[in-house]
Structures are given as structure tokens and as C-alpha cells.
Amino acid sequence: MDMNLRKIAMQKELTGNNPQQMLFAEEIAPTKTLYPSDSKREKLEDKFKNLIHEELKLGSVVSYVGNKNVPFLRIYRYKEAFAFDFVMDFLRRFEADSDDYVFDPFSGLGTTMYTSMICGIPSVGIDKLPIAHFISKTLPLLLLLKENELKEIWASLIPQIQKSEPADVALDVPIMKVAFEEETLLTLRKLKSAIDDLSHPYRDILLLLFFSILEECSFTSKDGQFLRLNRDKKTSSPIDAMNRKIAQLPGFQESVQRV
Numbered sequence: 070m071d072m073n074l075r076k077i078a079m080q081k082e083l084t085g086n087n088p089q090q091m092l093f094a095e096e097i098a099p100t101k102t103l104y105p106s107d108s109k110r111e112k113l114e115d116k117f118k119n120l121i122h123e124e125l126k127l128g129s130v131v132s133y134v135g136n137k138n139v140p141f142l143r144i145y146r147y148k149e150a151f152a153f154d155f156v157m158d159f160l161r162r163f164e165a166d167s168d169d170y171v172f173d174p175f176s177g178l179g180t181t182m183y184t185s186m187i188c189g190i191p192s193v194g195i196d197k198l199p200i201a202h203f204i205s206k207t208l209p210l211l212l213l214l215k216e217n218e219l220k221e222i223w224a225s226l227i228p229q230i231q232k233s234e235p236a237d238v239a240l241d242v243p244i245m246k247v248a249f250e251e252e253t254l255l256t257l258r259k260l261k262s263a264i265d266d267l268s269h270p271y272r273d274i275l276l277l278l279f280f281s282i283l284e285e286c287s288f289t290s291k292d293g294q295f296l297r298l299n300r301d302k303k304t305s306s307p308i309d310a311m312n313r314k315i316a317q318l319p320g321f322q323e324s325v326q327r328v
């Protein structure tokens with residue numbers, strides 16, 4: 070086998086034949102050359118080197134893309150989230166059970182905590198983003214719903230929307246002036262007010278769905294940590310987008326049957 074073929078075979082082995090990672094396999098470099106010598110990062114890696122090892126095969130399951138068929142976790146597109154199967158893998162490796170406590174210091178939308186909860190393992194998490202905190206505390210509420218309960222709440226809310234006073238908008242945030250069609254923004258503001266009048270837990274659950282439709286109703290798209298404006302983007306009407314979200318919600322059985 071010539072040198073290149075051997076290298077490609079080794080990359081396939083290392084990356085679990087994942088084409089996205091294969092692109093970067095060329096760049097696999099000895100860790101020591103990645104940081105300035107004597108950096109804190111290098112010292113930490115050195116201190117824990119016996120505990121750290123690379124498993125490039127996990128690259129294909131770490132990302133939120135793995136949640137696209139997972140009930141509830143697929144509701145809000147949080148690009149930085151882990152995948153449900155990735156967390157399950159680690160809970161099994163550590164043989165975690167209800168006597169343990171999972172701690173996630175960077176909990177994002179709460180995949181780790183949610184997966185732990187589905188497995189009956191207590192957990193606690195921290196995230197600096199208020200939206201991440203809100204989503205992770207709201208996701209478990211969805212498990213309290215009875216079959217069709219939310220559909221009924223939504224059906225009774227629809228006639229209230231046009232009658233509601235438009236909620237305030239943060240017009241000091243410059244992108245708010247250009248992110249939405251005028252009529253779309255007005256409907257969103259009325260929808261937000263109507264949701265605010267609901268009782269617990271419907272208010273938070275519908276607010277989560279409301280946050281999850283904002284991107285498709287706007288001329289913006291998330292690009293890493295930033296919002297990119299695209300005035301040619303085809304946008305959704307808020308009511309249609311909410312209808313689709315509600316229709317996609319599974320029952321309790323479907324949400325736990327993966328375990």
C-alpha cells in the first residue's frame with residue numbers, strides 16, 4: 070500500500086469514516102504544537118494527560134444534529150447542544166444510576182440534564198445564557214402534558230391573539246428594526262402577549278415554542294454566535310409556524326421510548 074492510501078485508511082479508521090471529519094483529518098497534529106509553550110492550557114493538559122484521550126469516532130454523534138429526530142430536544146435549534154445519544158453513551162460508560170448526580174457546568178439547552186432525567190438520574194447544570202437556562206428548565210415540563218393537551222390550549226389561544234395588546238419590543242436592539250416584516254412583527258407581539266396571559270406550565274411551554282419559531286419568521290439566520298440578515302429569505306407566518314411546532318409534539322411514550 071502506498072503512503073497516501075495508508076494515510077487515508079488510517080484517517081477512515083480514526084474518524085469512523087465520517088466525511089466531515091475526514092476533511093480535517095489532514096490537520097491532526099500533535100497536541101504539543103497547538104499552544105504557545107508554557108501556556109496554562111498546555112500545563113493543564115499535561116497534568117491530566119493520563120485521563121485525556123481522543124475518540125474521533127464520537128465526532129459524528131456529539132453535535133445537536135443528532136437530535137433532529139429526538140422528541141422535545143429537536144424543538145429549539147441550539148447549535149451548540151450535544152446529541153442525546155452522545156450523553157447516553159457516557160451515562161452508560163460511567164454506569165450512572167439514580168444514586169449519582171450529573172453536573173453540567175456548561176449546560177446549554179440541557180441535553181445532558183434532560184437525558185439524565187429520562188434515565189432517572191438526578192442532575193444539575195449552569196449556563197451563562199438566560200435563553201439556555203429558560204429552555205433547559207422548560208423542556209421537562211413537556212413531559213407533564215397529557216395527549217392533545219397542548220393542542221387544545223393552542224386552539225383556545227388562537228382567537229385571543231388578534232384581540233391582545235402588542236407586547237413591547239426591544240427597539241434599542243438595532244436588528245429588531247429590520248429582522249421582521251411589519252405585519253409578522255405585529256402578530257408576534259400579540260402572540261407574545263396572549264401567551265403571557267396563560268397559566269403555568271402552558272405559559273413557559275408556549276413561550277419555548279414561540280422562541281423556537283422566531284428564526285424562521287425573520288429575515289435572520291444564526292451564524293455561529295451572530296445573526297446574519299438576509300432580506301431575500303422566505304419567511305413563515307407566526308401562526309403557521311406555531312401550528313407546525315404543535316403538530317410535531319410527540320406524546321410521553323414516544324419521548325421516553327428511545328431509552
Ligand SMILES: C[S@@+](CC[C@H](N)C(=O)[O-])C[C@H]1O[C@@H](n2cnc3c(N)ncnc32)[C@H](O)[C@@H]1O
Nearest residue numbers: 149150151175176177179180181196197198201
Ligand atoms: C457546548 S454548549 C453545552 C452543551 C450542553 N452540555 C448539552 O448537554 O447540550 C456550551 C455552553 O456553554 C455555555 N457557556 C460558555 N461559557 C460559559 C461560562 N463561562 N459559564 C457558563 N456557561 C458558559 C454556552 O452558553 C453554551 O450554552
